[in-house]
Amino acid sequence: MIKVTVWxxxxxxxxxxxxxxxxxxxxxxHKYLESFLKDEFExxxxxxxxxxxxxxxxxxxxxxLLDNTDVMLWWGHCTHHMVPDEAVAxxxxxxxxxxxxxxxxxxxxxxxxxxxxxxxxxxxWRESEDKEYLWVIDPSHPIAEGIPEHVTIPMEExxxxxxxxxxxxxxxxxxxxxxxxxFRSGCCWxxxxxxxxxxxxxxxxxxxxHIPEIQKIIKxxxxxxYSSYRVAELTCPNVEKPQx
Amino acid sequence: MIKVTVWxxxxxxxxxxxxxxxxxxxxxxHKYLESFLKDEFExxxxxxxxxxxxxxxxxxxxxxLLDNTDVMLWWGHCTHHMVPDEAVAxxxxxxxxxxxxxxxxxxxxxxxxxxxxxxxxxxxWRESEDKEYLWVIDPSHPIAEGIPEHVTIPMEExxxxxxxxxxxxxxxxxxxxxxxxxFRSGCCWxxxxxxxxxxxxxxxxxxxxHIPEIQKIIKxxxxxxYSSYRVAELTCPNVEKPQx
Amino acid sequence: MIKVTVWxxxxxxxxxxxxxxxxxxxxxxHKYLESFLKDEFExxxxxxxxxxxxxxxxxxxxxxLLDNTDVMLWWGHCTHHMVPDEAVAxxxxxxxxxxxxxxxxxxxxxxxxxxxxxxxxxxxWRESEDKEYLWVIDPSHPIAEGIPEHVTIPMEExxxxxxxxxxxxxxxxxxxxxxxxxFRSGCCWxxxxxxxxxxxxxxxxxxxxHIPEIQKIIKxxxxxxYSSYRVAELTCPNVEKPQx
Amino acid sequence: MIKVTVWxxxxxxxxxxxxxxxxxxxxxxHKYLESFLKDEFExxxxxxxxxxxxxxxxxxxxxxLLDNTDVMLWWGHCTHHMVPDEAVAxxxxxxxxxxxxxxxxxxxxxxxxxxxxxxxxxxxWRESEDKEYLWVIDPSHPIAEGIPEHVTIPMEExxxxxxxxxxxxxxxxxxxxxxxxxFRSGCCWxxxxxxxxxxxxxxxxxxxxHIPEIQKIIKxxxxxxYSSYRVAELTCPNVEKPQx
Numbered sequence: 001m002i003k004v005t006v007w008x009x010x011x012x013x014x015x016x017x018x019x020x021x022x023x024x025x026x027x028x029x030h031k032y033l034e035s036f037l038k039d040e041f042e043x044x045x046x047x048x049x050x051x052x053x054x055x056x057x058x059x060x061x062x063x064x065l066l067d068n069t070d071v072m073l074w075w076g077h078c079t080h081h082m083v084p085d086e087a088v089a090x091x092x093x094x095x096x097x098x099x100x101x102x103x104x105x106x107x108x109x110x111x112x113x114x115x116x117x118x119x120x121x122x123x124x125w126r127e128s129e130d131k132e133y134l135w136v137i138d139p140s141h142p143i144a145e146g147i148p149e150h151v152t153i154p155m156e157e158x159x160x161x162x163x164x165x166x167x168x169x170x171x172x173x174x175x176x177x178x179x180x181x182x183f184r185s186g187c188c189w190x191x192x193x194x195x196x197x198x199x200x201x202x203x204x205x206x207x208x209x210h211i212p213e214i215q216k217i218i219k220x221x222x223x224x225x226y227s228s229y230r231v232a233e234l235t236c237p238n239v240e241k242p243q244x
Numbered sequence: 245m246i247k248v249t250v251w252x253x254x255x256x257x258x259x260x261x262x263x264x265x266x267x268x269x270x271x272x273x274h275k276y277l278e279s280f281l282k283d284e285f286e287x288x289x290x291x292x293x294x295x296x297x298x299x300x301x302x303x304x305x306x307x308x309l310l311d312n313t314d315v316m317l318w319w320g321h322c323t324h325h326m327v328p329d330e331a332v333a334x335x336x337x338x339x340x341x342x343x344x345x346x347x348x349x350x351x352x353x354x355x356x357x358x359x360x361x362x363x364x365x366x367x368x369w370r371e372s373e374d375k376e377y378l379w380v381i382d383p384s385h386p387i388a389e390g391i392p393e394h395v396t397i398p399m400e401e402x403x404x405x406x407x408x409x410x411x412x413x414x415x416x417x418x419x420x421x422x423x424x425x426x427f428r429s430g431c432c433w434x435x436x437x438x439x440x441x442x443x444x445x446x447x448x449x450x451x452x453x454h455i456p457e458i459q460k461i462i463k464x465x466x467x468x469x470y471s472s473y474r475v476a477e478l479t480c481p482n483v484e485k486p487q488x
Numbered sequence: 489m490i491k492v493t494v495w496x497x498x499x500x501x502x503x504x505x506x507x508x509x510x511x512x513x514x515x516x517x518h519k520y521l522e523s524f525l526k527d528e529f530e531x532x533x534x535x536x537x538x539x540x541x542x543x544x545x546x547x548x549x550x551x552x553l554l555d556n557t558d559v560m561l562w563w564g565h566c567t568h569h570m571v572p573d574e575a576v577a578x579x580x581x582x583x584x585x586x587x588x589x590x591x592x593x594x595x596x597x598x599x600x601x602x603x604x605x606x607x608x609x610x611x612x613w614r615e616s617e618d619k620e621y622l623w624v625i626d627p628s629h630p631i632a633e634g635i636p637e638h639v640t641i642p643m644e645e646x647x648x649x650x651x652x653x654x655x656x657x658x659x660x661x662x663x664x665x666x667x668x669x670x671f672r673s674g675c676c677w678x679x680x681x682x683x684x685x686x687x688x689x690x691x692x693x694x695x696x697x698h699i700p701e702i703q704k705i706i707k708x709x710x711x712x713x714y715s716s717y718r719v720a721e722l723t724c725p726n727v728e729k730p731q732x
Numbered sequence: 733m734i735k736v737t738v739w740x741x742x743x744x745x746x747x748x749x750x751x752x753x754x755x756x757x758x759x760x761x762h763k764y765l766e767s768f769l770k771d772e773f774e775x776x777x778x779x780x781x782x783x784x785x786x787x788x789x790x791x792x793x794x795x796x797l798l799d800n801t802d803v804m805l806w807w808g809h810c811t812h813h814m815v816p817d818e819a820v821a822x823x824x825x826x827x828x829x830x831x832x833x834x835x836x837x838x839x840x841x842x843x844x845x846x847x848x849x850x851x852x853x854x855x856x857w858r859e860s861e862d863k864e865y866l867w868v869i870d871p872s873h874p875i876a877e878g879i880p881e882h883v884t885i886p887m888e889e890x891x892x893x894x895x896x897x898x899x900x901x902x903x904x905x906x907x908x909x910x911x912x913x914x915f916r917s918g919c920c921w922x923x924x925x926x927x928x929x930x931x932x933x934x935x936x937x938x939x940x941x942h943i944p945e946i947q948k949i950i951k952x953x954x955x956x957x958y959s960s961y962r963v964a965e966l967t968c969p970n971v972e973k974p975q976x
Contacts, residue, residue, distance in 0.1 A: 096852055096896070098628055109968070118848040119924040120828055122968040133424045133730060137405050140586055140681035140717040150424075152732045161379050164828070164924045164966065167414060167901060169657065174405065174418060174426045179973035180377045180394075182418045182426050192851040192896050193628035229628040234896065236841070236854040241911035242621060244640045340608055340652070342872055353724070360606040363680040364584055366724040377974060384830055384925035384961040396976045408584070408680045408722065411657060413901065423729035436607040436652045437872035473872040478652065480597070480610040485667035486865060488884045621912045625893050638912075649869050649906065658899060662906060662914045668865045668882075670906045670914050 001042045002226045005069040006030045007060070009076040010047035012204045024207040029075050036215045041222060044069070048082060059087040066090060071100035071225045073218070074107045077204065081111075088112050095194035096234055100225025102218070105202035108163075113198070116191045117165055124160035124181070127203075131178040132156040134185055134201060141172045143186065143197065143220045151213040157203040159183045165198070173217075175200055186217070188224075192234070195225040245286045246470045249313040250274045251304070253320040254291035256448045268451040273319050280459045285466060288313070292326060303331040310334060315344035315469045317462070318351045321448065325355075332356045339438035340478055344469025346462065349446035352407075357442070360435045361409050368404035368425070371447075375422040376400040378429055378445065385416045387430065387441065387464045395457040401447040403427045409442070417461075419444055430461070432468075436478070439469040489530045490714045493557040494518045495548070497564040498535035500692045512695040517563050524703045529710060532557070536570060547575040554578060559588035559713045561706070562595045565692065569599075576600045583682035584722055588713025590706065593690035596651075601686070604679045605653055612648035612669070615691075619666040620644040622673055622689065629660045631674065631685065631708045639701040645691040647671045653686070661705075663688055674705070676712075680722070683713040733774045734958045737801040738762045739792070741808040742779035744936045756939040761807050768947045773954060776801070780814060791819040798822060803832035803957045805950070806839045809936065813843075820844045827926035828966055832957025834950065837934035840895075845930070848923045849897055856892035856913070859935075863910040864888040866917055866933065873904045875918065875929065875952045883945040889935040891915045897930070905949075907932055918949070920956075924966070927957040 008030035012021040025032045030045040037043050046060035059082075072091065076083070088111045095101050095116060103113045108121045132153040136144045160181035166189070173186030185200035199221065201208045208214055252274035256265040269276045274289040281287050290304035303326075316335065320327070332355045339345050339360060347357045352365045376397040380388045404425035410433070417430030429444035443465065445452045452458055496518035500509040513520045518533040525531050534548035547570075560579065564571070576599045583589050583604060591601045596609045620641040624632045648669035654677070661674030673688035687709065689696045696702055740762035744753040757764045762777040769775050778792035791814075804823065808815070820843045827833050827848060835845045840853045864885040868876045892913035898921070905918030917932035931953065933940045940946055 092850075116850040118824075118850045120966045120968075122966055124969055124971045126971055126973070128973075131424075133426075135405050135426050137407075137428075138678075138681075139406060140678075140715060145717070150730065152730075158971075160971065161381050161418065162383060163381075166898065166921065166923060169899060170411060171415070174428075176420045176424050176426045178424070180375075180420050180422070181974070182377075182379050182420045184381075184418075189898065190626075190628075191898060193626075227628060229633070234852045234854055236852075237856055239856045239858055239890075239892065241858070241860075242638065242640075242913070336606075359603075362580075362604040362606045364722045364724075366722055368725055368727045370727055370729070372729075382922075382925075384922075384959060389961070394974065396974075402727075404727065410654065410677065410679060413655060425730070433654065434870075434872075435654060437870075471872060473877070478608040478610055480608075481612055483612045483614055483646075483648065485614070485616075486669070486882065486884075619912075621914075623893050623914050625895075625916075627894060649867050650871060651869075655902060659903070662893065662916075664908045664912050664914045666912070668863075668908050668910070670865075670867050670908045672869075672906075 002222060003068055003070045004037060004041040004073065004222055005044045005046060005065060006033045006073045007046050007075065009079050010049045010051070011079050012077065014047065014051040015049045015053045020205045024210065029204065029209070032209055033073060033218070037219065040219060048076070048079060055082065059083045061087040061090050063090065066094040066099065069094070069099055071102065071222045073102045073104060074110060074112060075104045075202070076110045077106040080109055083111055085111070088115055092116055093234070095196065096192035097232070098193040098227050098230035100195045100222070100227060102221050102225060103196070103198045105200060108198065116196055119166060120164040122164040123183070126158040128158055129155045130158050132201065133176050135174050135176065137171050137174055141170065142224045143172050143217060145220050146216055147213055151211065153201055153208055153211065155206045156201055156208060159200050193227070193229055193231065195227065197221045197225055246466060247288070247312055247314045248281060248285040248317065248466055249288045249290060249309060250277045250317045251290050251319065253323050254293045254295070255323050256321065258291065258295040259293045259297045264449045268454065273448065273453070276453055277317060277462070281463065284463060292320070292323060299326065303327045305331040305334050307334065310338040310343065313338070313343055315346065315466045317346045317348060318354060318356060319348045319446070320354045321350040324353055327355055329355070332359055336360055337478070339440065340436035341476070342437040342471050342474035344439045344466070344471060346465050346469060347440070347442045349444060352442065360440055363410060364408040366408040367427070370402040372402055373399045374402050376445065377420050379418050379420065381415050381418055385414065386468045387416050387461060389464050390460055391457055395455065397445055397452055397455065399450045400445055400452060403444050437471070437473055437475065439471065441465045441469055490710060491532070491556055491558045492525060492529040492561065492710055493532045493534060493553060494521045494561045495534050495563065496536070497567050498537045498539070499567050500565065502535065502539040503537045503541045508693045512698065517692065517697070520697055521561060521706070525707065528707060536564070536567060543570065547571045549575040549578050551578065554582040554587065557582070557587055559590065559710045561590045561592060562598060562600060563592045563690070564598045565594040568597055571599055573599070576603055580604055581722070583684065584680035585720070586681040586715050586718035588683045588710070588715060590709050590713060591684070591686045593688060596686065604684055607654060608652040610652040611671070614646040616646055617643045618646050620663050620689065622661050622663050625659050625662055629658065630712045631660050631705060633708050634704055635701055639699065641689055641696055641699065643694045644689055644696060647688050681715070681717055681719065683715065685709045685713055734954060735776070735800055735802045736769060736773040736805065736954055737776045737778060737797060738765045738805045739778050739807065741811050742781045742783070743811050744809065746779065746783040747781045747785045752937045756942065757936070761936065761941070764941055765805060765950070769951065772951060780808070780811060787814065791815045793819040793822050795822065798826040798831065801826070801831055803834065803954045805834045805836060806842060806844060807836045807934070808842045809838040812841055815843055817843070820847055824848055825966070827928065828924035829964070830925040830959050830962035832927045832954070832959060834953050834957060835928070835930045837932060840930065848928055851898060852896040854896040855915070858890040860890055861887045862890050864907050864933065866905050866907050869903050869906055873902065874956045875904050875949060877952050878948055879945055883943065885933055885940055885943065887938045888933055888940060891932050925959070925961055925963065927959065929953045929957055
């Protein structure tokens with residue numbers, strides 16, 4: 001069974017207890033994600049904050065946790081700056097050594113995503129009640145398995161281009177918002193030995209993760225991001241000439 | 245001065261004299277393209293058909309023409325099948341040897357584009373009065389130079405995903421249509437030594453090529469596709485061991 | 489079990505019965521490939537020629553065969569031109585609809601590979617007794633699973649750059665030959681819904697396919713190229729506006 | 733005239749005054765690079781250290797310098813860790829805003845290159861007297877303009893795969909070393925609005941930069957990396973709905 005760790009900032013629903021978020025995710029976004037993943041994957045959840053406002057040490061990131069994670073999900077929004085650089089470095093290193101990672105929605109601006117991309121990861125945005133169509137660009141891609149031509153998201157925060165990312169190795173979804181903006185909503189990269197997927201839907205005040213097709217995409221992405229290849233340490237060896 | 249050859253099928257406006265096309269392009273799409281390109285480029289036009297219905301030999305393609313073309317523009321729609329395989333092979337070979345080429349609108353289904361892509365180049369479509377927003381994905385790309393965040397096309401034929409192409413080397417524009425569909429509207433590839441750009445806008449019954457930003461994009465694309473590198477023949481040489 | 493079809497020209501060993509090829513592949517290259525694949529895959533073999541010189545109809549390609557093939561292996565060298573265009577079109581269409589395909593060695597110049605690539609697929613070459621080192625560029629890639637840092641091939645035909653292909657989506661192996669030439673020896677692409685792998689080693693007069701690591705790479709490539717996604721027909725549908 | 737800033741660590745030849753480096757670069761690698769660039773470009777040089785061992789403030793990086801640089805060259809080796817994070821952040825930001833950058837040889841392990849790549853940038857290496865052949869993979873690429881099929885470098889430090897980088901957007905050169913190793917020696921990427929080129933040759937104790945073809949490649953790379961597009965600041969704007 002693939003070992004999944006769901007990391008959540010846990011501010012909107014946890015520390016700040018915003019009613020419009022708790023309405024959809026009463027136990028936290030991480031717990032909701034766990035609820036639909038746990039039948040297929042071995043799920044652990046970690047948060048930056050506890051519900052009582054306690055800040056977890058090193059954002060809850062330990063080497064032991066990383067060694068027991070095949071694929072990590074990352075949801076963050078308002079407190080990216082509170083994640084210690086040490087935690088960012090440790091997770092980025094785990095990705096480079098082969099761990100898969102899926103960045104959800106506003107994690108586009110996490111230090112971790114920017115570290116792995118090498119760019120600003122800026123975008124255009126608008127909090128609104130826009131409808132989003134999520135279009136499948138490549139129906140043969142494993143992340144699109146079982147997904148119809150488009151998924152309708154009744155309300156989502158608008159994320160628009162230009163999105164300040166390196167050209168994806170593979171673009172799987174493009175989102176369009178009812179006023180007309182577009183976004184590269186599902187993007188795949190490799191970073192050394194690890195696979196990275198960015199997935200745009202999932203604003204905290206809308207019940208996007210309740211949509212069955214969105215859940216299916218996240219499950220597909222976990223299966224895609226999993227790799228049996230993992231090295232304990234990245235090295236830069238001084239080598240002898242080939243002898244054969 | 246870059247030498248540009250505009251190739252046009254010339255059926256809608258030429259042979260069939262459809263009023264809704266002649267309204268926008270009374271002398272043919274090729275002549276209209278020439279009209280806004282000729283100040284900056286040395287332009288030649290070639291057509292599949294003459295206005296009297298005569299079919300030009302080998303679609304007007306000769307080795308001499310190709311040897312005098314830096315960048316070709318290709319517009320075709322209903323009579324792709326009338327272009328001889330020999331003409332397709334000659335132009336594809338010129339691209340591989342270093343000639344640039346820009347496929348306009350319904351040229352996505354030309355034998356030539358499919359030959360260079362290796363795929364079906366299928367898409368979803370609808371003739372309609374949909375409004376299109378053409379979004380710039382990478383404002384730093386030479387083809388987007390001087391173009392605002394989006395270009396508004398009051399009416400265009402809808403082209404939707406999935407678009408059956410190989411992943412572009414670089415995606416420059418995404419179009420969104422008012423009912424919500426999206427399309428990879430500006431895509432760059434290399435095919436051996438030649439550069440290829442596909443550009444979606446330009447339905448024959450709408451005055452899309454009259455829009456200044458669309459004209460600017462086509463000019464930019466010509467400058468981008470131009471290469472000083474051109475070989476007379478592609479070879480597969482039997483070689484000696486390196487001697488130095 | 490993945491259904492594999494091995495296609496072989498069968499001239500060197502079959503029709504022409506060249507001793508230096510029969511020495512390594514007495515029953516044909518296809519039969520040798522089948523011998524090490526059949527434990528893990530359901531293998532069918534098809535040839536262009538029979539051993540008595542009979543030319544098989546349509547190169548042995550039927551729609552039924554393609555419908556029962558998940559991944560095809562293609563080995564050809566001297567009689568690429570004898571493969572009917574109809575056979576090429578049928579296999580290329582199957583790849584676009586989701587079938588995986590692996591091109592071996594001199595299949596770089598098959599009409600089929602050139603059709604899928606859109607380029608000349610030319611290279612530099614020399615029949616020699618050069619030693620080749622095949623270097624793993626990405627040890628985390630599924631096709632490199634279980635392969636050491638490099639594989640030593642005691643003698644191989646030299647294939648050198650420039651290789652006239654579109655930039656691979658992913659480069660897995662680079663070969664170097666003892667006189668110093670290099671080659672992109674293991675390249676991955678997608679063509680619409682199908683995956684394509686080109687693998688350089690495998691000259692007919694050397695026992696390259698007898699090397700366990702080469703066998704392992706081919707098995708890995710089959711597993712990588714397999715997709716559960718397959719459409720019966722590629723279409724270009726005229727669609728209604730989204731209704732939801 | 734393109735404004736080029738050559739940045740050099742200046743330890744081997746400057747602070748440490750190693751005879752085997754001074755032999756080739758008596759005034760420093762930066763001054764030697766300047767000597768063959770200054771006829772075509774407006775060149776500024778900046779160093780981490782002065783020859784007397786003084787460490788320059790913020791590695792000599794100022795906003796004013798960056799605002800007056802079109803393309804930067806970066807050479808570093810043993811004191812990557814002495815470059816302040818602030819300097820790295822400022823240069824990386826300039827690249828993302830449109831400045832071109834060329835990383836030379838051991839700059840593969842600079843904090844700056846790793847920041848832009850998002851990976852370890854590890855490789856295999858051996859200080860030796862190996863001969864290197866630098867092979868042109870794409871002779872039509874602007875960086876290979878005027879370069880023969882291969883360049884012979886009589887002695888170079890061996891750099892071998894796997895090279896821990898994201899898949900290049902375009903691979904221009906592959907190097908092979910006389911014992912048989914290979915390396916992706918010339919790689920292109922975009923990072924947001926800026927172009928990045930990594931170029932492997934240039935070990936401090938060999939006179940590699942004296943080779944005319946190597947000088948030509950560096951000049952070509954500067955011309956390629958130059959962009960007229962530059963933004964003063966990267967932003968993540970909250971936007972209104974499109975009004976047209």
